[in-house]
Amino acid sequence: MHRTRTAAATALATALAVLPLTGMAGPPGSGGKAGHDTPRHSPGMAASRSLSPTPRSVHDRSDRVTITPSVTVVAGPDADAPALAVVEKSLADAGADRVVRAGRAPGDGQLTVYVDGAGAARALEALGTRDGGGLPAEGYALAVGEGRIALSGKDATGTYYAAQSLRQLLPHRERPGGQVRGTVVRDWPATPLRGVIEGFYGTPWSHGARLDQLDFYGAHKMNIYVYSPKDDPYLREKWRDPYPADRLAQLEELVDRAHERHVEFTYALSPGLSVCYSSDADLKALTAKFQTLWDIGVRTFAVPLDDISYTDWNCAADKEAFGTGGGAAGAAQAHLLNRVQQEFIATHPGAEPLQMVPTEYYDVKPSPYKAALAGRLDKNVLVEWTGVGVIAPTMTVAQAQRAREVFGHRILTWDNYPVNDYVTNRLLLGPFNGREKGLPEQLAGITANPMIQPAASKLALYTVADYAWNDTAYDARASWGAAIAELAGGDARTARALRAFADAHYSSSLNPRQAPELSDAIERFGKDGDAQRLDGVLRNLQDAPSVLRDRLPDRGFVEDSGPWLDATRAWGVAARTALRLIEATRAGDGAKAWQLRQRIPELVRTATSFVYVDMSGKRVPVLVADGVLDAFVEDAVAAHDEALGVVGRPKGATDLSVYQGHAVSRMTDGDDATYFWSGAAPKAGSFVELDLHAERPLGTVRLAMGKTGSPDDYLRHGVLEYSSDHRNWHRLAAFDGKAEVSAEPPAGTRARYVRARATAAQDTWLVVREFAVAGADAATVAGGPPAAPGSALRAAGDGDPATVYQAARAAQSGEALEFTPDAPRAARSVTVLRPRGAPAGAATVEVRTGGAWRTLGTLSGAYTRLTAGGGAVDGVRLAWRSGAAAPEVNEVILG
Incomplete structure (x- = not known):
């Protein structure tokens, strides 16, 4: 394992605050209920509360044991060799200069x-407990006190686990x-099989x-590892x-x-893509493959028949032998x-x-397929099950009991977490x-399907191990904190960094809230406005x-x-820049706020530019705290828009999942080459929506869907549909069978929200390239110089500072850009926003x-704000200086 010398014991000691242990009833022979006192830690003393997985029973004695320069290990005649190796290395890592084996204690x-x-x-009895003989399989007893340490397992694996607990102590x-x-510890597992199945695609x-x-x-x-990678050709094709x-040789x-x-290596062969179930030759090929693995020491075998068709036979003989349909597939x-x-x-x-x-x-x-398996499959075979759903958000006792009933066999869960x-x-x-x-306790065991990234999977797998060993004491957040402490190697600074990083990658079907600690910090800032505290959180991230x-x-x-x-x-x-934008906006520092605002698009482009390259070479944009960090940045920009007095770019929303990095914000970015892409097919009622930030007149609504x-x-x-309050919706237009939709609202229509809602379920997913609403109240822009290709005069008065009018050439004598609002406005000021570096x-x-017309002043740079003197203004003009470089204007604002 890639760990420093301090990783084993010191790491877990860091997790003490999140690993409380409570007394629980002991097993037969444990002497009843056991508990623990709150330990007082002194320098150099390990903490009994740092054990993971959480023991069934742990009791802190009032004495302590010192690691002496020489330590004697007295091993029973059948003591497990790997357990002894762990004990002796742990003693050396604890500071012992010399660790020796002997037949009895030296008495010195x-x-x-x-x-x-x-x-x-004898030592365990003297310390107030019994050996591991009376415990369930893989159970162990461990005691420290009166100048000695004793450990005993129900079996060899139990002794090995006792050694692992001693390592932590x-x-x-x-x-x-x-x-x-x-x-004093007495411990045993909640379920017989606990481990990992390498069963992902990729x-x-x-x-x-x-x-x-x-x-x-x-x-x-x-205690189990199932070798079943979907893209190992020797397992499937x-x-x-x-x-x-x-x-x-590697296997x-x-x-x-x-x-x-003490991990059972399980070899899982997946013949379903081509097997002929009735073929003697295929049976011989399968068992011959198993024999090859048996010869190198494998003793556990699996035959996954998932992700295949059972309506299409691979050979005519199977149809003749078993018939057709799900029941026939189960029988085959x-x-x-x-x-x-x-x-x-049975012969091995x-x-x-x-x-x-x-x-x-x-x-x-219930189904004909399951009924056939339940009635025909040998009762000794374990059936693997993912829960209710391929990726089950929850899994209950009742569901497991029902699975046992419907499959008619013991159930081993294939839990699709943290697979990605x-x-x-x-x-x-x-x-x-x-x-x-x-x-x-309802299961034959629990196996978790991990991520494509093995080392990064350890955070979640640590918590799987905790739950599978002792679900009664399991606390998801506490276990997660302990996992972070261990992987951080006991270093507080590393643990803070890892916790911030893991929090930003927290969300899944099992953990629906994204970045909970970061989200809480942002919500708290929204209530108390303490920017310094939030900046500390963002700086740590x-x-x-x-x-x-x-x-x-x-x-x-x-x-x-790496890419994450x-x-x-x-x-x-990007988020810290957005926070400073909020501060500048609140302080009324328009020039600084505009300077920060202009940095954000490039920062977001950079943040969204990193990719994971999969085994086929596909470049997949990665996500970080999506829905939290990107929303915070968007909200900061929206707040700036509100302070400027402009509408800004609409904010997109949807109830559909998102495929890869094709976020909903891409349907409002003004770029037809980018798009929102759902991660599932729309159902009746599914929607994509625009929030215009304020009720305003509606112009043309355009919805561009599909892509090359x-x-x-x-x-x-x-x-x-459109709405002013997000509750009462009014139909604008219906559409059927068209990827490009455009609608003109009746004159005078006002709304804050516009949405496209599916009226029927469909099989295909949804792509939205652009969803836009023309602003009926946008200013008319005329004059020159003419706009460059890809730009437009109207960008300088469209209510969105993110769009830019870019002239095709330098200004000529007498040219001006003229803005006419839809109606005269009482204005105290005129603000002109231009790109960074714009000349005064x-x-x-x-x-x-x-x-x-009257002159207010001259443009002073990227941000110009001039006093208008009050009164109804019905036009603004930028009279260009002859020979000035090709002008660029983000927005002209009457305030």
């Missing part, structure tokens, strides 16, 4: 550690003398990453083919590492799997139960959530990527997160009142 005052056997049993220091508070993990993951699983008491020697190394870490699959169970698993002593993934893996609805192959633009760094307490790159022990996490780190820093810069390559992604049947003195500013 040196610390003795008993691992299994009679010595451990011990201090991390260079010299002897560190102290450990007296502690770039499979590297060999080095898999080895690192197996180390992580063992350290967190996870080439399932019949033998592995090349080098690939097989053997993984199997060996898994055994050393049961036939093949039963033969694998009987002719391979030591083989674990066969696992399978049904084609209907995502619900609990369906949202490759995101990292999913929030905790395991939405799983009911009591669920694990902006600096987090450089801190993580410099200090995070797990370099794989940094590599995995870059984008996070850029969004931090996806011409059918438009609302097939819909209506355009390029034009005189004149206003017309009562039919006569």
Whole structure:
């Protein structure tokens, strides 16, 4: 694992504040209820409350044990070798100069550690507990006190887990003398199988990453790893083919590492794309492949039959043998799997139960397919299930019980979290959530499908391990905080940076609120206006990527997160600039506010420019705290618009999910080449909407949908509607079968909101290139010089400072740009906004009142505000100085 020397114990000590342990009823032989006292920590003393996963029972004694220069390990005759290795390394990392094994304690005052056997049993009894013999499988007992340490497992894996808990209890220091508070732990898992299934689509993990993951699983008491990457051709398309020697050697190394870490390596072969279920030859090919893996040490096998068609047979013989339909598919699959169970698993002593993934893996609805599996499939086979939904937001005890009933077999969950192959633009760094307490005991086990990014998956997988081991004590946010502390290597500054980064990548189907801590900070700022405090939060977010790159022990996490780190820093810069814009706007500093406002578009373009490159070479724009940071920036710009007295660009909204980085804001950016793209097909009632920020007269409404390559992604049947209060909607126009929609509101129509709403469900998704409403109250702009290609005179008076009139040439003698509002306006000032670097003195500013023009002054630079003197102004003119460079004007505003 990529960790510094301090990662094991010190990291978890940082998490003490978020890992409270409560006393729970003990198992048989535990002596009843156990609890703990609040420990008083002293320098060099590790904390018993830092254990993770949270133990079933932990009790803090009043004494403590000192790490002496020499430590003796007394091991039982059958003590687990990997457990002993963990114990001895942990003692050395705790400061012991010399760790020796002996048949008995030396009796010279040196610390003795008993691992299994009679010595451990006696020491545990003396310390007030019993050995691990009376505990459930993989349970353990651990005690520290009276100058000794003792650990005992129900089995070898239990002893290994006791050693992992001891590793966490011990201090991390260079010299002897560190102290450990007296502690008694009795612990066991909530469900038999706990681990990870590498089952995503996309770039499979590297060999080095898999080895690192197996180390992580063992350290967190996870005992199963399912090898099932969808894009390993030897598992799917080439399932019949033998592995090349080098690939097989790598698998053997993984199997060996898994055994050393007490992790069961499960080999999952997916023949469904081409298998003939009734074929003896295909059965022979499948079992021959399994035999190859058996020969390198694999003892657990799976046959996933997900993501295939069961209405189309791969061979005519199957149709003849089984018929057609879902029931026939279930019967065919049961036939093949039963033969694998009987002719391979049952004939290989030591083989674990066969696992399978049904084609209907995502619900609990009765069906002919499920009925066939329930009635025909060998009862020893474990059935994998994703919950109610491919990615289940919640999973309950009742659902698991129903799954057991409808499939007729023990259920092993394939939990699709934190997998991100369906949202490759995101990292999913929030905790395991939405799983009911009591669920694990209903299951044969829990396996989590991780992200394409292995090291970045550890934050979520840490919390999966916590839940699967002890769901009763599990607290998602507390576990998430402890995961951050561990990955930060115990360094407070790194932990702050990692927490800010993870918070910005928190949202998922299991954690619907995006960036909860950042969102809270922004909401608090909206209430109290404390910009300094919010700037501290945003500065921490902006600096987090450089801190993580410099200090995070797990370099794989940094590599995995590269484009998201870059984008996070850029969004931090954009958000802090938006905050300063808000401050300047509130302070009435128009020139500074306009200077900051002009920086924001480029900062946002930079923030949205970073991409993840997938295995096919596709460049996917990444997202960071979407809906939070981008909304904050948009709101800052909108507030500036309001202060200027202009409408500004409408704000888009939708109830549809977003595909990749094609955010809803792209349908209002004035660029027909960019677009909003939904992540699902619209249903009846789905909508896209514009908020015009204030009620105003409506001009032409234009909706441009579809795009090159996806011409059918438009609302097939819909209506355009408008509203002033977002509650009462009025129909403007209906449309059917048209990707380009335009409507003219009746004269005098006013509204704040305009939306396009689907009136029927459809199969295709939705692309909106542009959704725009012409401002009926925009000023008329005339004169010159003429606009350059791609620009327009009206941009200088359209109510949107983001658009720019750009002249095609330099001004000539007598040329002027003239603005006529829709009606004379009482104005105290005229403000002219121009791009950064605009020269002073390029034009005189004149206003017309009562039919006569008078001069107010000259343009002073990018921001000019001149007093108009009151009265009704019915025109503004910029009289250009002859020979001035080609003029550019963002907006002319009467205020």
